[in-house]
Amino acid sequence: MADDPTIGAMLDRHGVSRRTFIKYCTAMASVLALPPLVGRAIAEQLRVAQRPSVIYLSFQECTGCLESMTRSFSPTIESLIFNIISLDYDDTLMAAAGAQAEAAREKAMKDNYGKYIVVVDGSVPVADDGVYSCAGGRSAVDILTEAAKGAAAIVCVGTCSSFGGIPFADPNPTGARAVSDLIGNKPIINVSGCPPIPEVITLTLLQYVSTGKLPDLDEHLRPKVFFGNTIHDRCYRRPFYDEGKFAKSFDDEGARNGWCLFELGCKGPTTYNACATIKWNNGTSFPIESGHPCLGCSEPGFWDNGSFYSALATPHWGKAGEVRPADVAKLAGAAAALGAAVGVGSAMLARHRQKMTVGTPDTED
Amino acid sequence: MRSGLSAIPIRVEQQDATASTGTIGGGVTALLVEIASKLDRLADGDEPSAIDLRSMPMSPADREQLLKALGQGEVVITLQADGESTIRETSMHGVWWTEHFDRDGEMLAAFIEIARVPGILFVDPDELRNSARRLRASVTMALSLRPN
Numbered sequence: 457m458a459d460d461p462t463i464g465a466m467l468d469r470h471g472v473s474r475r476t477f478i479k480y481c482t483a484m485a486s487v488l489a490l491p492p493l494v495g496r497a498i499a500e501q502l503r504v505a506q507r508p509s510v511i512y513l514s515f516q517e518c519t520g521c522l523e524s525m526t527r528s529f530s531p532t533i534e535s536l537i538f539n540i541i542s543l544d545y546d547d548t549l550m551a552a553a554g555a556q557a558e559a560a561r562e563k564a565m566k567d568n569y570g571k572y573i574v575v576v577d578g579s580v581p582v583a584d585d586g587v588y589s590c591a592g593g594r595s596a597v598d599i600l601t602e603a604a605k606g607a608a609a610i611v612c613v614g615t616c617s618s619f620g621g622i623p624f625a626d627p628n629p630t631g632a633r634a635v636s637d638l639i640g641n642k643p644i645i646n647v648s649g650c651p652p653i654p655e656v657i658t659l660t661l662l663q664y665v666s667t668g669k670l671p672d673l674d675e676h677l678r679p680k681v682f683f684g685n686t687i688h689d690r691c692y693r694r695p696f697y698d699e700g701k702f703a704k705s706f707d708d709e710g711a712r713n714g715w716c717l718f719e720l721g722c723k724g725p726t727t728y729n730a731c732a733t734i735k736w737n738n739g740t741s742f743p744i745e746s747g748h749p750c751l752g753c754s755e756p757g758f759w760d761n762g763s764f765y766s767a768l769a770t771p772h773w774g775k776a777g778e779v780r781p782a783d784v785a786k787l788a789g790a791a792a793a794l795g796a797a798v799g800v801g802s803a804m805l806a807r808h809r810q811k812m813t814v815g816t817p818d819t820e821d
Numbered sequence: 822m823r824s825g826l827s828a829i830p831i832r833v834e835q836q837d838a839t840a841s842t843g844t845i846g847g848g849v850t851a852l853l854v855e856i857a858s859k860l861d862r863l864a865d866g867d868e869p870s871a872i873d874l875r876s877m878p879m880s881p882a883d884r885e886q887l888l889k890a891l892g893q894g895e896v897v898i899t900l901q902a903d904g905e906s907t908i909r910e911t912s913m914h915g916v917w918w919t920e921h922f923d924r925d926g927e928m929l930a931a932f933i934e935i936a937r938v939p940g941i942l943f944v945d946p947d948e949l950r951n952s953a954r955r956l957r958a959s960v961t962m963a964l965s966l967r968p969n
Binding site: 464468472473474475476478479480482483485486489491492493495496739 | 869870871872873875876900902903904906919921923927929930932934940941942944945947948951
């Protein structure tokens with residue numbers, strides 16, 4: 457990869473005209489619900505910006521996040537957007553392996569000390585001295601601590617690095633932790649999701665590169681621009697919820713009619729993400745559009761929040777005495793969303809049905 | 822065809838866009854008033870501005886009404902930049918209706934720009950120098966190939 461001084465120079469070399477780039481950034485701004493001329497300003501800022509060095513660290517993860525991220529650059533200009541960063545280390549994507557790969561990481565950290573961005577994919581196990589995730593004979597926690605020292609910022613890609621994710625699920629045998637549990641003195645952006653939407657990953661990076669500043673973050677350190685609304689708030693099936701039209705089981709009349717999936721366990725009302733607006737696979741659809749309830753994968757502890765198929769507002773059957781304040785706040789939020797009498801009625805119905813079909817879930821788990 | 826829904830024998834009830842926004846007029850009038858005030862501000866020396874059409878909860882009927890109120894102007898510009906873009910001046914000078922499409926004809930952005938000339942058309946100094954460099958290179962090439 458040639459070392460272009462600026463992103464603009466790199467784009468010119470690839471034959472991407474300034475107008476094409478402005479157009480791309482305008483489309484991006486539209487996705488981000490920013491005013492159209494802001495897209496043009498972003499394009500101009502990016503063209504004169506330096507390409508930042510990025511070190512991508514994979515720990516306790518399934519590579520689904522990286523799979524998702526690579527889907528963001530189809531053979532259009534989006535592939536070039538990836539060239540806006542200088543990806544100096546990614547043990548899955550890079551050709552080098554072993555000592556050579558680790559040397560590339562060390563060189564990038566040394567050459568760009570204080571300026572590079574660390575992207576973390578996967579949770580960090582700390583039990584038994586971190587032996588459950590090692591590379592090159594070093595533990596994940598060791599590698600992360602070292603990389604974090606010279607980082608300008610850390611971007612956590614996926615629910616595992618953001619909140620612990622599936623490895624964190626009860627009983628968490630490896631002592632999995634989120635990056636924010638371990639690194640306290642660096643700016644952290646969490647891009648949660650299992651996996652996150654590809655465009656959300658790349659646009660978050662892009663936004664940071666173009667402005668050099670952290671975006672507005674919510675209480676879970678997620679960019680508000682993508683995680684500011686619940687799935688439910690932006691769901692195209694929302695009118696059916698408001699009308700009290702619900703699918704009662706998969707493949708019933710309501711499901712075939714495309715009605716609201718609330719009673720089938722949809723976590724849309726308590727899940728903050730951009731699936732309903734940006735959608736997946738180049739804007740094709742998102743889980744609810746394909747007829748499946750939202751699992752709430754971008755929320756902390758989503759794997760331990762009861763069955764994916766039990767409706768919200770049915771009793772939350774975590775372990776006795778293990779009610780976390782965040783859960784209470786979330787349930788309160790859900791209750792507010794349920795303000796409509798019809799919603800409350802259907803929740804009661806769902807609870808009733810849950811008991812009928814699942815038995816006595818309160819004693820489970 | 823982006824999704825295969827039509828091939829599957831299911832019936833998806835969609836909200837009728839025209840019906841859901843109710844009677845038309847109010848939103849379009851507000852937009853026209855906003856455009857007029859943006860034109861005034863541009864004339865007074867303010868920066869160009871734009872209104873994102875896709876962020877507006879507009880029904881197809883609203884959109885038609887807005888198009889009709891603005892009318893067709895003198896200039897139509899087509900841009901070939903990783904897919905087609907069209908920029909039409911409306912009959913209101915300085916009000917440009919811009920639509921960007923990707924290579925598959927999927928709409929990427931649609932907005933009304935209030936400007937003397939749409940900003941995307943301007944060429945910046947770096948590009949001018951780049952063009953000069955490329956022209957000189959091709960002249961040099963042509964001269965070196967000319968038989969003596």
